[in-house]
């Protein structure tokens with residue numbers, strides 16, 4: 001399972017992140033090391049393996065500089081189960097709200113999804129064959145060879161079929177027709193034709209518990225158990241062959257997958273490669289300047305205390321089984337504008353030994369962010385307009401000006417990092433987006449020049465009151 005090829009080296013990880021995130025090398029290097037260390041640990045042969053725990057990371061940086069983006073891309077690179085949670089959404093155990101253990105349950109849910117997708121890929125060819133047979137049966141039902149049936153039970157001494165014996169030729173004809181249609185099916189010639197299929201109906205018993213005397217996990221178990229006990233409801237539907245393929249594929253591949261195996265693998269995956277990203281950790285830190293012993297601070301500390309065992313390593317019960325959190329990698333992030341990392345309770349600070357600071361973005365960063373990432377905003381708008389047959393082109397000095405304006409508004413009004421580029425770009429292009437295709441017809445070409453940018457944005461960016469609202 002731990003094949004070297006699938007696991008990127010730290011440099012490869014950083015190169016992968018570079019495709020989406022500009023700058024922030026320090027953060028990238030540290031997450032790359034943490035990720036590679038998981039693989040290293042799994043390949044440690046001795047008892048030392050159990051001793052090596054991940055070095056959790058605390059990312060510190062102003063809003064919109066790429067904290068969440070790094071974590072999100074990291075999970076993609078790692079092909080690992082990943083959840084992102086907001087620390088401020090949790091409440092201390094005993095209060096109404098989400099308890100911190102739910103993040104681990106979500107992680108396992110993700111892992112199950114991941115493993116299921118992989119397994120589905122494994123059984124794909126087999127499932128597709130079965131689906132083809134089902135569709136073929138619906139199109140040209142096979143003729144049962146009754147002669148064969150009777151001859152296989154000669155003890156009866158007489159034919160059980162009452163005059164439905166088919167002449168050989170009919171059976172042959174039926175077979176030939178089926179084969180002809182099988183070819184047509186394979187060539188996708190019949191996709192629009194409608195057929196009747198039998199599908200499993202939704203069998204959720206919809207159990208409701210009054211009084212909340214039961215926790216989330218037992219509730220889910222109960223529902224699963226009940227839906228397994230009730231007879232499967234089936235339903236006939238008329239759909240096109242194209243749709244039938246999709247519906248039947250889901251059903252048939254599910255039948256071919258061993259869910260117990262999926263659960264076991266998923267738990268292992270979550271335990272050994274899972275990544276939990278805890279955003280807004282600074283929101284549960286109580287800033288020392290305001291610690292007058294207020295109620296809010298007490299409950300925040302409660303959340304931190306609840307986080308401790310999970311981050312340090314404990315067993316969490318999920319509906320798929322018990323998950324050990326010892327080796328899950330936790331990445332926490334926060335802007336820490338008001339509260340400081342030192343305002344977190346000391347035990348929690350210790351659980352996040354690696355601190356990385358993300359730098360504020362400069363105008364030059366903005367120029368790159370606008371153009372270079374695979375999902376760069378300029379490319380996104382290009383793609384949107386291309387869908388209408390309209391091409392969009394940017395002059396280099398227009399990009400410079402855009403970055404300049406975004407940077408200026410960030411310094412003068414409020415620093416929201418690269419998110420500013422979204423508002424600036426949408427304001428720049430909104431009118432075009434509205435006019436296509438009614439006024440601006442397909443095949444047109446829109447060129448974003450420096451003059452255009454200035455005309456659309458400069459007056460706004462100079463007027464502080466206006467930019468407060470619009471940009």
Ligand SMILES: Nc1ncnc2c1ncn2[C@@H]1O[C@H](COP(=O)(O)OP(=O)(O)OP(=O)(O)O)[C@@H](O)[C@H]1O
Nearest residue numbers: 020021022062063064065066067068069369418419
């Ligand atoms: N360094 C960067 N390179 C490329 N894109 C970036 C960078 N920083 C931010 N962005 C873009 O800006 C947007 C916001 O970034 P992100 O969600 O990572 O912010 P954040 O640091 O998590 O902020 P917050 O503290 O508000 O959660 C994303 O759309 C992301 O693509």
Ligand SMILES: [Mg+2]
Nearest residue numbers: 067068069279
């Ligand atoms: Mg974020």
